[in-house]
Each structure stands twice: as structure tokens, then as C-alpha cells.
Amino acid sequence: MSASESGGSGSGGSGTGTPPYADIAAGYAFDGAALDLGALLWDGACHPDAPIRVPLAMLNRHGLVAGATGTGKTKTLQLIAEQLSAQGVPVFLADVKGDVSGISAPGADGGKVRERAGEVGQEWRATGFPSEFYGLGGIGPGVPVRATVTSFGPVLLSKVLQLNRTQEQSLGLIFHYADSKGLELVDLKDLRAVVAFLVSDTGKPELKGIGGLSTATAGVILRSITAFEQQGAGSFFGEPEFDTAEFLRTAPDGRGIVSVLELPAVQDKPQLFSTFLMWLLADLFTDLPEAGDLDRPKLVFFFDEAHLLFKGASKAFLESVTQTVRLIRSKGVGVFFVTQTPKDVPADVLAQLGNRVQHALRAFTPDDEKALKATARTFPKSAYDLEEVLTGLGTGEAVITVLSEKGAPTPVAATRLRAPESLMAPIDAAALDAAVKASPLYGRYAEAVDRESAYERLSEAPAPAPAPAPEAPKAPRPRQEKSEEEEPSLAEQVVNSGIFKSLARSIGTQLGREISRSIFGTARRRR
Template sequence: MLQDKFTKEIKEGYNFEGSSVVLGGAILNGSPVKDLQVNIPLKTINRHGLISGATGTGKTKSLQLFVEQLSLSGVPSVVMDIKGDLSGLAQPGSTNKHVVFRNDAIGLDFNPQGFPVELMTLLGSEGVKMRATISEFGPVLLSKMLDLNETQSGILAVLFKYSDDNLLPLLNIEDLKEFLKYSINEGKENIKKEYGQLSSNSINTILRKLIALEQQGGDKFFGEPSFDVNDFIYTDKDQKGRISVLRLMDMQDKPKLFSTFMLCLLTELYATLPEVGDSNKPKLVFFIDEAHLMFKNASGALLDQIEVIIKLIRSKGVGIYFITQNPSDIPEDVLGQLGLKIQHALRAFTAKDRKQIKQLSENFPVSPYYNISETITELGLGESLITCLDEDGKPTPLVHTLMRPPLSRMDILDSSEIKDCIDNSLIYNKYNQDIDSESAAELLKEKIKLAQNQSKKDDRLAAEMKKAGQKRKVNSTKKEESFFDEMSKNTMVRQVGRTIFRELTRGLLGVLGVKK
């Protein structure tokens, strides 16, 4: 009787008019309910979501099968691969007794296959290089990235304006470093005339923070050619959506660069893509693995910006999914924006853990079939609690789910397979070239060189003029001395001189009233 009621409720709750993707099968009282599938509507996937659970509970496999199902539905996706275990999406999977059991319980056939995968990299590992220019980042986003205060942010905005007005392209970190040095040395007076006095101390602070970012690998990220986010949106000849795997294995110790990079991508997507309103399926879905890195050490301003983008970007047909160990890794304001929740097992080793799990259970719809706080700790490998939004935007009933197995390889590619994947890339040659455009660094160095040469010329001219003046003075003195010497030798001159002197003396004495 209970199972009949449960089956009816799940069938009604997960019965959608439009297209949907199957994630698994329902479980009641610890056993799968035959052919009772748990699917989610494509229409609400742009309402964002969360995949969470302790290490080793199956989060990555849930992510993998979700991405596969989207690809089969013609929806491209972008996957952050922090641990390096998602490249296997490019190759067909294999079967075993566990795969057979799951598919039989869920009522699915197993058709192993590989998917169109584009391997990408941020800091130089194998794959398509993703870069952006400093100018494209702009002063606002760069200020958030460097965690500048209001005064420093204002100065950076002024310098960006000056660079635009004076045609000084800021492409990479070296450009900005040279520009900052120029602004407190050779270019100080020029900038002061146009925009007022800028604090040298503040500029030096910005420079120090920029160097710290450079040491995190920012010098490899900033530059040309910059990535066009429209290249994420692609379906192949079989109408499978491309899966862009961003290989970020070297980003775990660079949280600020990671979070700002993600924000830059999302901001660029929001600025580039047109509004789509309510569509039948998303245009693109972003999966951010190890999502706590995105929020770790992020400034308040950066977190505010992330929250704003998440609220707005779904109108562009983009869904964002966070994958992390504990939902508490995600700020509450962001967590409140997430429509789909796939919760794998959490472990209650301490009183604090049990308290957290109890609070977490309150975020799920109330269910008469599960004690949520207990079920979360008892979930087996590859099992989860799922709730999503239906096509009207209402939460679906909570359901304990046996996740379906991925169709692609549940392992990584070897070096030869990675090479084949890169060789077959449609965009590798577009981005894996180094473009050395004339930019601010070169232009400023030329300006500084010209200024230094002019200064040297001015110094030489001043020295020559000084030398010439001294020579003229010496010559004039010598001429005067030789003139008087010559005149003193002339008898008539001496006589005239004595006569003039005598008459002057008389006149002076007469004025004073002295008798002669």
C-alpha cells in the first residue's frame, strides 16, 4: 500500500510534458522500485543546481552521467575538472555486474559511447589555451580580483581611462606593470594634467598585488588570443552537445585566480549571449567541481558579483551547477538560487557534523517516506536524494535515487588518447598560438626611451650652453683687461684721465662746501 502511494506520487511529480533526462531510479525502504525512473525537465535546468556529498560517495559519476545526458539532448556543457578524472567522457565505457544491476533496476538499456570532448587548459597543461586580456577584464573585475579598496579601485579606473584615451592596449600583466611604473615616473605629470594627482603609495600597492597574482599563474592566463565564449556552444554532426573539459588540476592552491576566472567567464557569457526567456532547454550548462575553491578567500565584493551573475545569467539560457562536499561550502545567498539538488551521503562523525546534517535536511521538501537527516548518512555509493523544479517552477517530491551508470569511461584518458583528442580539436589551432601584438609595455618603453633621449639631449644642450657662456665671460674679461692695459700705456690717455679725475674731485668738493 505504501509503495503504491509512493509510486503514484513520484510518477506524478516527475511526469513532464517537455523533454527530460533520466538520472536514475527511485528507492523506497532501501530497495529500488522497478522501472520507477527519476528524471528532470530540460526546461528548468537553467535554474541552477548543486551536487554535494562526502568524498567517495559518487559525486563525480553523477556529474559525468548528467553531462552525458545533456550532450545526448543537444545541450553543450562546460566542466571544471579539478581532480583530472573527467577526460574519460571522450571514450565509451564498459560494463560489469554493478552496471548490469543498476540498469536492470532502473529499467534502462546500457549503450556505451564516447562524447564530443574539447580539452581546455588555463595555466598551460595539455589542451586549448584559455586566455583573456587585461583590458577585457576591466578595472572593476580586476579590482575585485586584487581585493583593492575604494581609493585604489578609483585609481585603477583612471589609469584604464588614460590607457584607452592614449591608445595603450593593456593585454597582459607585463603591460599593466609597465603602465603602473610609468604613471608614477615619466608619465606622472601628463596624467596629473588630465586627471589630477594620483597617490604613488596606492599605485605601489596595486603593483605589489599584481605581482602576487602573477606568481599565482596570472601571467599565463592574461594575453592573446582571448577566448570567445561562443566557442563553448557547439553541437556535432550527430547533434550531441560538445563537452568542454577545463583541466584545472593545478588550480587548487590558487583560489583567487580560480574564482575570478570563473566570474570572468560567466560575466562574458552574460554580456555576450542574447536573452532567451523561457526556452525548452538551456543553451549551455556550467559545472563547477570543487566549488569551495570558487568561494574560498574570495572578497565580499567578489561574492556579491558572483551572486548577481547567478541571478541574472539564467535569462540567457545558462545553468550553473556547483559540485562540492558540503552544501555549507556555498554561501547561503547563492544556495537559495539553486533549483536542483543531488545530495550524496554525508558522514556524521562528530556532534557538529550531526548538527550540520540536521540543518541541511531542513532545506529539502518534507517527505512522509524518508527521515531525511538519517537517510543522508545512510546513502550508499552512487545513491542520492534528489529534488528539482518542475516545469511550473515548483519543487518536486524528494526521492531517494539509485543513480544510473555513466555511458562513457569511468576513468581517465591515457597520453595517446589525450593527443588524439587534441589532434581532432576544431579550435586548438585558433587559440594555441602566441600573438605578440604591440601593446602598452612596448609603447611605454618607447615613450620612456624617447623621453630619456630627449632628456639627454636637453642635458647636453644645457652643458654646452653653460660652457659657451663661461667661455664668453672669460673672453669678455680678458678683452676688458687687455683694453684697459693698452689704454693705460698711452700717455695722452693717462693725462686726460688725470685731468678728468681732478675736475671731478673739485666738483665733488665744491658740492660738499669744502674750500679748495
């Protein structure tokens, strides 16, 4: 691990007794509470006398954990999550590959762990941390996390349905109509029922004054919903809806609870879970009050496979992500995006990420070489030849810069990271299932509820009237000459019924006024 010949901020006077990396080490000597990440690497040697740390109070300034596959990103998340929990800070982790559940169990002692601990000056103790396990909609292990279609909102739903800008605007119009009429969109069949109604002969006039909904666009939306359901995604939407405030809990011993969202069962639907993670974050943003600068975050949220969120995203969507990330800091939530290279994250979002942990990058192709150069340029001026260092890092090593207690970037430091104290492997299926069923949240969220909502209301019809006396059959007439005496269609009966006419007055008064939409179009609900 070589430093650049030009020296820079890490150079020190030879023969003065001051090590050449003294300036770098001094940049990580914080007075307040801090997390220990590892020890400084300099000229190929690890220096446990130069610990690399991150101030606890700066972890709501967001961060990035990046690096090629197999370089140790997941273990870095585990290391940071453990120390946050020990400091009383709740953590949210998305477990895409199914190997983070071990954070709930003490680690396995062994030669490699002891060797790493000795190299970085760590007093290693096998420790498990209080954990809750969740699953999207009950698919796979975990307490089910569900959202209603209403609260998920048109912007995020358009992203996951892969709609274009015109179709997204039409979906927003559909949500506006449902909100204003008090039609609750709990699951996807509710949304499908409202779309079908609004392109029916009876429903078309409902949107005529605000642009209308074309049959072609409605068809695309309905087909997208159907394809989405066929992928098994329908179970993610429904009730009981998950209250994201559950992520803010601490254990009886004062440690923060680590919430692990188990995603292996849906890892073939990457766009879905990345969008769902954004809903969780947007929901937290909606509900949490302003907190200002705290001595520790209320929650640190790790957003894994972050590049999937931004892939193919519209300008408006990216602006919403940027605004949410920028503003949620003042509500006491820190967000770490986890991906392969910084270029996976838009520049406006990257600019909000003050804490950086960059694992090794590989330069096997011209594209890899380009990504390497781009990554090196995103760091502050360094005493290292970063392109050389980034390709030479081993597993469990990273280049780090964080925000100091004064909010200024620390010197760039090549670092050998500490070993996690919890199990660096998944717990077995039986232990995971037992932990899920023992959770106090299991009884609250385990069973799905299908109550009356938009689908049922649009399917209702008045009770049939007594059969009239038989009369002579009439000759059929063209549709446009339909008389008032003819039996109205089912949709007409619904719209003209007292049930439907009173929706805006009764339910609309109660529900419609409570719904306003946040930056992301997610519904603001009264808890």
C-alpha cells in the same frame, strides 16, 4: 533507507494497491523531454518503476550538486553531461582532478555497471561523447584558454590578487584610465607598466582630478602582480583571447559538444581557477542575447569547487555573482555549482538554484553535525528523515529535488543514480594529446601572440635628435629649480610625445568607446 514515521507527501493507503511512494513518483512524471537521473529509493529498496528525472527545459534554472568527498559528485556531473549532449545541448565541465576526460570514450562494460543498470532499469550502452579539451593559458593539456587583462576586469582581478576594498577601488581607477586612453592591457606586464607610470612624477597628474593613486597602494598592487606571476599565472593572460562562444557548438551529428577544462596542472591555485571560471561565465553573460524561456538550454555550465569563489569575497563581489546567476538564465545558460555542502554557497545564490542533487554527508564532528542539520533544512518538506537519509546514502546515491515543468519543486526523492555510459576514468595522455591537436580550435589558439599594447606604448620614446654642439658644463641645481632647457625624463618624453598625445584621439576613439564594463567589470568587446 527509511522514510519518516509521520508519512508526509509520500505516504499512501495500505491495501489500496498504491505504493507508499506513489506521490513522490508522480512528481517526476513529466510529459516533455527530460534527463533520467536514476530510480527512487524507499525503505531500503530501489524501485525502477519510479524513475527520477529532470525536465530539459528547467536546466537553465540552475542547480547544485553537493556532497562529501568520494560520494560520487563527479560521476553525477558526467551522467548529466552525457544526457545533455545526447539532447543536443553543449556542456562546460571543469575537470579539477583530471578524471572527466573519459567522457569522450565509450565506457567499460563490467559486472558492477550491469548490476547498477539493472537496479535502476537502465538500458546501458557504452558510448563516448563529442568533446573538446582546454587548458588555462596552455598549462597542461588542452587548447589554451587565455583572457586579456582588459577583458578580465578590475573586480575579478582584485579577487584573484586578494586585494582589499581600497586597493580594489584603486585598481578600478587604473583600468578606467587605461580604458579612456586606449591603452590595451593585454598581459600583466601591460598592467604593471600603467601602474608604474601613474605613480611616476609625470603620471601622477593624470589621475589628480579623480582621486589619484597612492604610492603605497600601487606598491601593494605591483607586489601582488609579481607574486601572481611567480606562481606561473602570467601565461593565463594574453592573446589570442578565447571566444567563449566556442562553448556553444554542436557536433555534426547534432549532439552537444562537451567542453572539458583540464585543471590538474593548476589545482594548487584554486582561487585562480575558480575566479577564471567566473570570468568565463561573466563573458558569456556579456555576449549572449536575451532568449527568454527555451525548450532546452543553449549551454549548461558546471562550476566545480564553487566554495573557493565565495571564500573571502566582498559584499559587492557576491552581489555581482548573484546578479549574473539570476540574469544569465534568461540568456539560455544553466549553471550548476558543485561543492560539499549548500552552506558553501551564499543564501542569495542558493535561492537561485532550483535543481538539487545532494550526495551523502558525514557527521564525524560537531561542525559536520551542524552542516548536516543546515543542509536538511534547505530542502522542501519531505517524506524522509533527511538527516538519517543523508548520512546513510551510498556512493552514487543522492537526495534530489528539481523544478517541474510548471516551475514548482518536485517532492524530495532519495535516488540511486544511473551509471554513466562513457568511460568512468581518464583517457590516457597520448589519446588526450591527440584529441587536442586534432581540434579545429588548436591552430586558432595554440600559439600566444605578443603584439603592441600598453607596455610597448609606454616604453616608446621619440627618435633621438642630432647631438648638440658641446658647451660648458653647468653647475647642478636642485630638482625644483629645473629649467625648461633641461632634458625631460623618459616618462615625460613619452607623455609629451606625439605618439602618446594622439592615443586618446586615434586609438582611444577606436577602442576606448568600444569598452564598457559589465556587472563584473569585465570588458564588453565587439566580436
